[in-house]
């Protein structure tokens with residue numbers, strides 16, 4: 001499948017989404033097929049989100065690339081990711097920094113799924129997958145140089161703004177449940193934040209205390 005991976009990477013470069021050599025290298029080292037369930041492996045290199053169970057998805061490759069480019073990861077960045085899902089995005093971030101990446105997921109089955117996917121890459125020792133409500137951030141390891149939220153929030157959760165270092169950056173999609181604007185937020189000082197739009201996307205909702213309220217199943 002490495003031919004298909006290279007073809008997807010080539011397409012994302014051609015479309016102008018993928019610019020960084022480091023991100024390209026991470027994509028080559030972390031084939032998406034290793035992070036999806038067996039029943040969708042044949043679609044791993046299509047530029048679409050895929051079902052990973054528990055009504056959740058691994059994001060579309062171009063979206064992962066756009067968010068990763070926007071986060072502008074440096075080797076010295078301590079990173080928080082909210083929404084581990086398959087672990088693919090977290091593993092990509094872990095390849096880009098020498099510091100720890102903390103990734104929070106609230107569905108226990110997906111914590112297990114991501115950890116088992118990661119076992120295929122024993123060289124990645126700096127990705128810490130934690131079960132919890134990521135809308136509250138991760139106070140224990142704050143502050144963070146970079147924060148990436150991979151689920152859509154009704155508004156930017158205040159704890160995440162607080163847990164971002166001054167000078168740090170957050171990438172987060174927010175809006176209603178149909179369409180969300182992805183924004184990049186730079187923390188200028190304790191109370192001042194610059195915001196820039198990255199575009200419009202469609203994400204599964206961020207649930208939890210500072211996210212959307214969970215609907216009870218009938």
Ligand code: SAM
Nearest residue numbers: 058083085086088089105106134150206207208
């Ligand atoms: N980054 C993931 C990947 O590489 O596969 C894809 C993330 S998926 C689009 C969004 C994830 O956010 C889902 O796994 C979902 O369970 C998780 N999520 C939603 N609300 C959450 C919360 N409050 N805390 C932690 N995870 C949450």
